[in-house]
Amino acid sequence: MPSETDSTSDSVRSIARGASLYTIGKIISDAGEFALHLLVSRLLGANLYGMYAYxxxxxxxALLVTNVGANKSLLKYLPQYEHQPAKQEFVLALAYGTSLVGAATVSGGLFLFAPAISAFTIADDRFIPILRLFAAILFIDTLANVGYATFRALEIIEYEILTKRILKPLFRVCFVGLALLYGASVYGVVVALAVGSLLAFFIMTYFFLTRVSxxxxxxxxxxxxETVKSYYNYSVPLTAKDAGNLLQGRVDILMVGFFLSASTVGVYNVAVVVSGLLYIPLLAFNQLFPPVVSRLYTSGNLAELQRLFSAITRWIFTVSLFFGLFAIVFRYDILLLFGEEFTAGTTVLVLFVIGQLLNAATGPSGYVLMMTEHQYVVMANEWVFGILNIVLNLFFIQAFGILGAAAATAGVLALRNIVKVAEVWYFEQLFPYHRSFLKPIGAGVLAAIGMLVVQLMLPSLIGLVxxxxxxxxxYGGSLWVLGISQLDRQLLTEFR
Structure with a gap:
């Protein structure tokens, strides 16, 4: 029988493998997204960029709900039924069938009601064909996401990374760049995105057919x-959870477009995109952490789950803190890359960075709740805080404009994550915090001072580098001097 240390090593190895592969892919993916936003914002201007972003x-x-919880259900049930291939096949069929119906329904509705959505929000006829083209992309990406989730659930994440995180953004940047080079309008840009998604889908399908048994x-x-009931009892609450998550994650952009203007949406969205880079460490460790949680919880190994939960939360916070401090110190210089008019969003960027740092500080609490069968609690969280976000945005945008939207959304994000940590403790007696969290905080103070000195002494682009x-x-030197634990060394070894 494997020892507890061996079991921990196997879990860390699996999580580190997923995190390291995902980090490579995510860096490439986000670099592609960053390049796309730079190209579109600089060449089309804030107004057309705002329509594109909207x-x-x-x-x-819409993509968060069209799969009807299939992505997260596969992460739970494929590992759970790893010794029952017939059940795995049936669950996979449920996931694909449900996603196909969801994609057809939501994409079709978006295509048909595009004129009404445009009239209610941007109020510009040029926005209607843009929205209809995005409806086609939505259908493609919904079906592709089932394949990506299958790769993650079976812990062959390299195929998801290659197709979704590397090839897809590469195709998109190349096709959008060519479209803009030949003078294409915003419509040509969205068509180029659709072609990139379609090519990535075909390659994903090839890997699915040749690498998945x-x-x-x-x-x-x-x-x-019983299996159908169990599947939908898990997936439907998570779909409702994702619907509630929409009220927190993106409804602020919709409300900015409704109350303000397309150009303001452009400025606001750039700040959202930049602050979203802080989300990479959390997403990276969440790639293979859910299947590990599912196995440890099912086997009753809560002691190892506690160790991993605490360590991973600290690792996520440590990496995110550096990026957050860098974004705050060089906020003006970063936004200047997109164009002079986007520097109006510096305060918005700071607010979102603070919200994302608090999000990182709570680690994978949401997945711990989901994988320990508290999906209804997760669903309730998203709806309660989603409704709160709408109410606060409604008042704050009218009172304070774009800053009100950022303050409301970032504040709700922070509060929601604090509540999730409390719930994990209440339901499972798992708590992620330890005095070792003081190390990255101390290192962060020193790094921030050093970056401030550079920012004051050197011009923008050189100062950024x-x-x-x-x-x-x-930051790295301070962490090394303060001491690296045995588990940290193991993680670094697995990353290498």
């Missing part, structure tokens, strides 16, 4: 009303 936001919001089978011998270098050296 349509993309609507499609992204299970196939979707509705007529599987393991098909039973040298500031990142100086801050990284001070």
């Amino acid at each position: 349509g993309k936001t609507i499609a992204f919001m 299970i196939r979707p089978r509705l007529n599987s011998p393991a098909a039973s009303p 040298f500031g990142a270098l100086v801050g990284c050296l001070l």
Whole structure:
């Protein structure tokens, strides 16, 4: 029988593998997204960029619910049924069938009601075809996401990374760049995005057929009303949870477009995009952490789950803190890359960075709740805080404009994550915090001082480069001097 240390090593190895592969892919993916936003914002201007960002936001919001919880259900049930391939095939069939219906329904509705949505929000006829093109992208990406989730659940995440995180953004940047080079309008840009998504979908399908042994089978011998009930009892609350999450994550952009203007949406969205980089560490460790939680919880190994939960939360916070401090210190210089008119969003960026730092500080609390069968609690969280976000945005935007939207959304994000940590403690007696969290905080203070000195002494672009270098050296060096634990060394070894 493997020892507790061996079990922890296996879990860390799996999580580190997923996190390291995801980080590589996410860096490439976000670099592609960053390049896209730079190209579109600089060449089309704040107004057309605002329409592009608004349509993309609507499609992204819809994408969270079109799979009807299939992505997260596969993360739970494929590992759970790893010794029952017939059940895996049936669950996969449920995921694909439900996603196909969801994609057709939501994409079709978005296409048909595009004129009404435009009249109610941007109020510009040019926005209607943009929204309809994003409806086509939504359909493609919904089906692709089932394949990506299958790769994650089976812990062959390299195929998701290659197709979704590397090839897809690469295709998009190349096609959008060519479209803009030949003078395409915003419509050509969205068509280029659709072509990139379609090519990535075909490549994902090839890997699914050649690297995954299970196939979707509705007529599987393991098909039973109990399995169907169990699947939808898990997926439907998570769909409702994702719907509630929409009220927090993107409804502020919709409300900015409704109350303010397309150009303001452009300024606001750039701040959202930049602050979203702080989300990378959390997403990276969440790639293979959910299947590990599912296995440890099912086997009753809560002691190891506690160790991993605490360590991973600290790792996420440590990495995110450096990026957050860098974004705050060089906020003006970063936004200047997109164009002079986008520097109006510096305070918005600071507010979102603070919100994302608090999000990182609570670690994978949401996945711990989901994988320990508290999906209804997660659903309630998203709806309660989603409604709170709408109410606060409604009043704050009219009173304080774009800053009101950022303050309301960042504040709700922070409060929601604090509540999730409390719930994990209440339901499972798992608590992520330890005095070791003081190490990254101390290192962060020193790094921030060094970056501030660079920012005051050097001009914008040169300051960005040298500031990142100086801050990284001070932050990493301070952490090393303060001491690296055995588990931290193991993680670094697995990353290498």
